[in-house]
Amino acid sequence: MLSAPEHQVAGHRAAEGQLGPLVDGAGLFYKPLQGDDRGAHEAAFYSSFSSDPRVPPHVRAFFPGFHGTQLLPASDGSGPHPHLVLDDLAVGLRRPSLIDLKIGARTWYPSASDEYFRKCLKKDRDSTSLALGFRVSGVRIHQGGDAGFWQPDRDAIRRFTAKDVRRTLRQFVSSNPSSDADPPDCAFASTVYGGSNGVLAQLLELKAWFEDQTLFHFYSASVLVMYEMEEVEAGRAGGEVRVKLVDFAHVMEGNGIIDHNFLGGLCSLIKFISEILTDPDECLVEPKKAHLSFENEC
Numbered sequence: 500m501l502s503a504p505e506h507q508v509a510g511h512r513a514a515e516g517q518l519g520p521l522v523d524g525a526g527l528f529y530k531p532l533q534g535d536d537r538g539a540h541e542a543a544f545y546s547s548f549s550s551d552p553r554v555p556p557h558v559r560a561f562f563p564g565f566h567g568t569q570l571l572p573a574s575d576g577s578g579p580h581p582h583l584v585l586d587d588l589a590v591g592l593r594r595p596s597l598i599d600l601k602i603g604a605r606t607w608y609p610s611a612s613d614e615y616f617r618k619c620l621k622k623d624r625d626s627t628s629l630a631l632g633f634r635v636s637g638v639r640i641h642q643g644g645d646a647g648f649w650q651p652d653r654d655a656i657r658r659f660t661a662k663d664v665r666r667t668l669r670q671f672v673s674s675n676p677s678s679d680a681d682p683p684d685c686a687f688a689s690t691v692y693g694g695s696n697g698v699l700a701q702l703l704e705l706k707a708w709f710e711d712q713t714l715f716h717f718y719s720a721s722v723l724v725m726y727e728m729e730e731v732e733a734g735r736a737g738g739e740v741r742v743k744l745v746d747f748a749h750v751m752e753g754n755g756i757i758d759h760n761f762l763g764g765l766c767s768l769i770k771f772i773s774e775i776l777t778d779p780d781e782c783l784v785e786p787k788k789a790h791l792s793f794e795n796e797c
């Protein structure tokens with residue numbers, strides 16, 4: 500029996516008669532091919548990527564496994580529709596915290612139509628993409644115990660400034676994510692962001708590949724980070740921090756040139772994460788007054 504994914508933080512959703520992804524609950528994620536050429540383009544990328552011997556196994560592990568396409572009843576009730584059959588990256592997680600970070604200062608690809616270019620440019624300017632090289636597309640943070648999740652709505656996320664992004668990355672590893680009164684405590688920063696298998700280490704591994712690879716340019720793709728607080732804290736099996744890449748509807752051939760747009764965004768994200776690790780208490784102290792004040796000041 501297929502159903503809408505419980506752990507989806509961004510993108511098109513299978514709800515209220517809309518076309519969106521489905522999961523089988525046993526490890527597969529079915530993403531409907533999007534209209535125009537986006538779906539076909541994403542399917543072509545997966546086919547080419549999954550059979551490319553130049554992609555090393557440790558890099559391939561950042562991507563969902565691809566199992567072809569399959570005709571399935573669409574979630575919007577419109578009948579049989581082709582779906583990408585992918586590994587469900589959230590398999591086995593019960594109450595994960597998740598964040599989807601769309602990487603790149605520009606989300607439009609070189610051959611985009613004027614209309615698409617203008618749509619993306621506006622979003623890149625209005626969000627933090629242009630300034631930071633990435634933006635938050637969706638986030639959901641488990642608050643511990645039976646307190647449920649803290650999840651800002653889509654409109655609030657669209658209005659995020661650099662300061663909000665900075666705070667959200669801290670809330671993501673805090674035991675008090677929803678508190679307005681107190682700064683995020685970053686209680687889980689060292690376990691989730693630090694360590695040999697933490698977010699920073701995984702992002703650095705990804706960066707090492709992006710510093711060299713000239714096969715693909717990943718416009719509008721996302722880094723998806725997931726962890727289950729109780730499992731990570733207890734060091735239990737299944738308590739690993741997952742860092743994955745998703746959304747390849749606009750991947751282009753690299754033609755021998757590095758993907759400086761994605762790489763730049765990744766470096767910027769790495770800097771934000773590193774700063775939280777170096778100074779988890781930063782926001783607890785009154786910032787020094789400076790002559791200039793910047794929007795992304797803590």
Ligand SMILES: Nc1ncnc2c1ncn2[C@@H]1O[C@H](COP(=O)(O)OP(=O)(O)OP(=O)(O)O)[C@@H](O)[C@H]1O
Pocket residue numbers: 504506507508509510511512528530563585586587588589597599636637721723745746747748
């Ligand atoms: N293979 C996967 N396994 C589990 N969850 C996934 C997988 N792929 C995507 N997701 C979830 O779905 C969300 C949206 O994915 P994706 O960006 O591919 O969809 P989209 O509809 O193309 O998004 P957009 O509207 O941003 O283009 C992700 O943030 C993640 O939560």
Ligand SMILES: O=P(O)(O)O[C@@H]1[C@H](O)[C@H](O)[C@@H](OP(=O)(O)O)[C@H](OP(=O)(O)O)[C@H]1O
Pocket residue numbers: 510537622636657719748
């Ligand atoms: O992040 P948001 O604000 O939710 O906005 C969506 C996001 O920009 C997607 O990347 C985009 O799909 P493409 O990248 O494939 O264009 C989608 O376009 P759509 O609504 O035209 O599908 C937007 O709705």
